[in-house]
Amino acid sequence: MKNSHLHFNTSIGVKKPESIRNKQAACPFCARDELVNLIEVDGPIILLKNKYPVLENAYQTVLIETDDCQGELSTYEHSHLHRLLKFGIRKWLEMDQTKQYESVIFFKNHGPLSGGTIAHPHMQIVGLHDINYKENVSDEIFEGITIEEKDEVRFTLSTKPKVGFYEFNVEMADNIYIEAFGEYLQIAVHYILNNFPFRANSYNLFFHHYNGKIYAKAVPRFITTPLYIGYGIPQVPNNLHWMADDLKSKYLIS
Numbered sequence: 001m002k003n004s005h006l007h008f009n010t011s012i013g014v015k016k017p018e019s020i021r022n023k024q025a026a027c028p029f030c031a032r033d034e035l036v037n038l039i040e041v042d043g044p045i046i047l048l049k050n051k052y053p054v055l056e057n058a059y060q061t062v063l064i065e066t067d068d069c070q071g072e073l074s075t076y077e078h079s080h081l082h083r084l085l086k087f088g089i090r091k092w093l094e095m096d097q098t099k100q101y102e103s104v105i106f107f108k109n110h111g112p113l114s115g116g117t118i119a120h121p122h123m124q125i126v127g128l129h130d131i132n133y134k135e136n137v138s139d140e141i142f143e144g145i146t147i148e149e150k151d152e153v154r155f156t157l158s159t160k161p162k163v164g165f166y167e168f169n170v171e172m173a174d175n176i177y178i179e180a181f182g183e184y185l186q187i188a189v190h191y192i193l194n195n196f197p198f199r200a201n202s203y204n205l206f207f208h209h210y211n212g213k214i215y216a217k218a219v220p221r222f223i224t225t226p227l228y229i230g231y232g233i234p235q236v237p238n239n240l241h242w243m244a245d246d247l248k249s250k251y252l253i254s
């Protein structure tokens with residue numbers, strides 16, 4: 001039985017610790033000795049079962065990115081960035097290949113407007129038993145202005161964004177991890193947090209395994225436009241070329 005809506009368990013939801021807004025709360029991901037249900041560990045990187053599985057009909061895991069609570073993907077050393085993304089993508093695709101799920105999603109929330117609750121850098125890999133996220137995906141949401149292309153990795157700014165405004169995309173083939181993929185993704189996130197003209201403190205990453213490719217979408221988060229909430233109409237700003245050039249001049253032209 002397929003489903004169009006993912007069900008959220010509110011009684012588990014209220015028990016979840018909150019460390020993004022409540023700075024006094026102890027960080028559960030720093031208490032490494034107390035973590036249970038570990039799935040795989042690679043040095044400071046830990047994949048484990050989510051202690052608060054708020055989603056019904058889903059298998060929820062958490063990927064703790066580092067043992068540094070103040071760390072952030074935008075500032076990781078390249079060696080750690082690649083180690084993390086290789087590990088995360090491998091575990092995500094492995095879960096997909098078990099065929100136990102209708103689809104498997106891999107994403108990251110960062111900052112108060114991202115929907116995240118715990119500040120310690122982490123991502124999530126979630127197997128959905130009755131929802132195929134790919135049904136809501138089309139080629140055009142990954143199309144856009146090419147910012148740069150290297151080693152068969154493409155870095156673009158969406159011209160037909162899924163929700164609207166600014167969506168950065170990085171794509172590579174699904175058979176081998178290429179370092180340019182991680183580096184472009186890191187640049188997108190660093191630009192969002194530090195050089196974005198509209199001051200973003202929150203972003204999401206959404207990975208997609210689609211048509212033989214791996215896509216990562218980096219989305220700065222603001223208050224969502226009412227036209228999208230009310231009517232599902234995504235808006236496209238008229239300064240995309242300016243932004244692609246601005247990013248290029250700050251990060252890619254030496």
Ligand SMILES: [Zn+2]
Binds near residue numbers: 027
């Ligand atoms: Zn922490």
